[in-house]
Amino acid sequence: MVRGSRVRTTLSAISRSRDLETAKAQGIVGVKVMKAQTIKQDNLPTPTEHSANQRAITRSAVHPSTAAHPGAQVVPTEFDQSPVLRALRELTAEVRSLREEVRRLPTTPIIDPNLIPLITEAVRVAFSGFSFTPGAGPSVQSLSSTEERFIPRGIVTGTAKLDIETARSTTGGVDDAEAALRAARRSRPKDEEGQDG
Amino acid sequence: MAEKQQILGVGLDVGTMNIVSARRTEKGVETSRIRDAFLDLPLDSKKMLRLSKVSYVERGDEILILGDAAMDMANVFGREARRPLSGGLVSSTEVDSLEVLGLLVRNVLGDPKVPGEHCYFSIPAAPIDQIGRDVVYHRGVFDRIVTECGYTAHSGNEAMAIIYSETAKEGFSGIALSFGSGMTNVSLAVSTIEGLSFSVGRGGDWIDSGAAKSIGSTQARICALKEKGIDLNSPQNREQEALAFYYKNLIEYVLDQIAAQFKTIEGKFSLPKAIPIIVSGGTSKAGGFIEFFTQVFEKKRKKFPIEVSEIRAASDPLNAVAQGLLVQSLQEYSGD
Numbered sequence A: 001m002v003r004g005s006r007v008r009t010t011l012s013a014i015s016r017s018r019d020l021e022t023a024k025a026q027g028i029v030g031v032k033v034m035k036a037q038t039i040k041q042d043n044l045p046t047p048t049e050h051s052a053n054q055r056a057i058t059r060s061a062v063h064p065s066t067a068a069h070p071g072a073q074v075v076p077t078e079f080d081q082s083p084v085l086r087a088l089r090e091l092t093a094e095v096r097s098l099r100e101e102v103r104r105l106p107t108t109p110i111i112d113p114n115l116i117p118l119i120t121e122a123v124r125v126a127f128s129g130f131s132f133t134p135g136a137g138p139s140v141q142s143l144s145s146t147e148e149r150f151i152p153r154g155i156v157t158g159t160a161k162l163d164i165e166t167a168r169s170t171t172g173g174v175d176d177a178e179a180a181l182r183a184a185r186r187s188r189p190k191d192e193e194g195q196d197g
Numbered sequence B: 001m002a003e004k005q006q007i008l009g010v011g012l013d014v015g016t017m018n019i020v021s022a023r024r025t026e027k028g029v030e031t032s033r034i035r036d037a038f039l040d041l042p043l044d045s046k047k048m049l050r051l052s053k054v055s056y057v058e059r060g061d062e063i064l065i066l067g068d069a070a071m072d073m074a075n076v077f078g079r080e081a082r083r084p085l086s087g088g089l090v091s092s093t094e095v096d097s098l099e100v101l102g103l104l105v106r107n108v109l110g111d112p113k114v115p116g117e118h119c120y121f122s123i124p125a126a127p128i129d130q131i132g133r134d135v136v137y138h139r140g141v142f143d144r145i146v147t148e149c150g151y152t153a154h155s156g157n158e159a160m161a162i163i164y165s166e167t168a169k170e171g172f173s174g175i176a177l178s179f180g181s182g183m184t185n186v187s188l189a190v191s192t193i194e195g196l197s198f199s200v201g202r203g204g205d206w207i208d209s210g211a212a213k214s215i216g217s218t219q220a221r222i223c224a225l226k227e228k229g230i231d232l233n234s235p236q237n238r239e240q241e242a243l244a245f246y247y248k249n250l251i252e253y254v255l256d257q258i259a260a261q262f263k264t265i266e267g268k269f270s271l272p273k274a275i276p277i278i279v280s281g282g283t284s285k286a287g288g289f290i291e292f293f294t295q296v297f298e299k300k301r302k303k304f305p306i307e308v309s310e311i312r313a314a315s316d317p318l319n320a321v322a323q324g325l326l327v328q329s330l331q332e333y334s335g336d
Helices: A012-015 A020-026 A064-068 A083-103 A115-127 A148-152 A171-189 A190-195 B045-053 B068-076 B097-109 B136-148 B158-166 B204-215 B219-228 B238-265 B291-305 B320-331
Strands: A165-169 B010-014 B019-024 B030-034 B038-042 B057-059 B062-066 B115-123 B151-157 B174-179 B184-190 B193-201 B276-280 B308-313
Touching: A148 B193, A171 B019, A171 B158, A171 B320, B010 B097, B010 B158, B010 B320, B019 B097, B019 B238, B019 B320, B030 B068, B030 B320, B038 B045, B038 B068, B045 B062, B062 B068, B062 B097, B097 B136, B115 B136, B115 B158, B115 B320, B136 B151, B151 B158, B151 B320, B158 B174, B158 B184, B158 B193, B158 B276, B158 B320, B174 B238, B184 B238, B193 B238, B204 B219, B204 B238, B219 B238, B238 B291, B276 B291, B276 B320
Parallel strands: B010 B115, B115 B151, B174 B276, B276 B308
Antiparallel strands: A165 B030, B010 B019, B019 B030, B038 B062, B057 B062, B174 B184, B184 B193
16 A cells, blocks of 8 residues: 555455554545436426326336336337227226216215105114124014014023122111001092002 | 011112112011123133133123123223113113113022012103103113013102102102212102102213313213212312212202293192102212202292202112112002
């Protein structure tokens, strides 16, 4: 190594040098790393109308050759891509026109809003006798009476021993009340019997 | 061998917060109570529940904790316990509620002493301030549950049950107020005859919710504070003041409704003498409630259309309804 003159060497070689750290500390050598160069391309096609569909169809898919190498000649291949590209463009245009059409449609529901509760109720009544289980067809329950479906039978099915707070009090109040009530009812005229709650 | 005499008949109070049964035994009146609440948990919680010795019920791919344990475990899991009843009536939004109610009632009632033993269960009066809410379905559900438990079911008005248990010395005349969790029930009776019965859709839950909203707190916190103990006549902080404010509002509202409803039957129903007001229900357990109620009433007494002899608390506010229903069920075996 010659002091005072620039030394041309590779970065990997410098990295391997055992004296590198010492040399750097003494200011004998300096390491310069080349930055990557960015080349601005002016001849790219201008972006078309923004559409959510661009997420699905990328520019390179529509113009594969120009996107990859702007300004370069399209190299003819054995497979002619132009019919595919044309079809893609037509599809894109069709999707756009359909979207426009949907956007123009009225936002209010076609069904009269007054009818919706009636339809909901009719559907509910029609299906109230069925139970739906994933993977199984609808099973018809017994339809013996309306009341049976309104308040189901078999509410008290399980048995469980739960923690219950129990207390015991004197019977005085209840016994007195029971005796007094019996006496009051006995003495009450018969025409009032039916009014008791 | 002499056959042991059995005392038959049972009363069942179905409330938004508690389910209480009352039976007359040889040793006295026995009341059983369970919290009307449940909590659903995934199956994998089973092991932990076994360790904590909490009773649970398996149902499909979940387990249910019922009663008081549900409230405790809800705090452990940071969840809100579910209530089968909402605003005093069977909750239409709790799809699992019927099955849960069946289990709770069965546990509280136990097996009938004889097949078809008479059981009176409580039903609220239709709320006058909640149009569209009626008690028909509620009554039908509990009629079926009690029947499926093996009893002969009879429904009885909640506030009238208080008249039966608490006003024997006045010849079953009085105004009974049942301040419950979901609603407040009112009955006016003279000599056992029911003159007026209605309910309002405000109760303990309404107080908790209102007080919580007014001070930016939660309903659960306010409820816990209330149950911890509060003196309505001397609130100590902002939260207690909010509670006292809503208690006052509820009492005024109930008294106004009694006055308004009484006007509709005035002339058709005679009150020969002054009658007592009996105050009952879990919400009336707050400290100083009777004094507080009396103060509010005295301000309205002049315009109140009924002459009131006294205002007193039920002898056992949490069990008064069940005991009144027990009195009615005992009548079924009185032989008259």
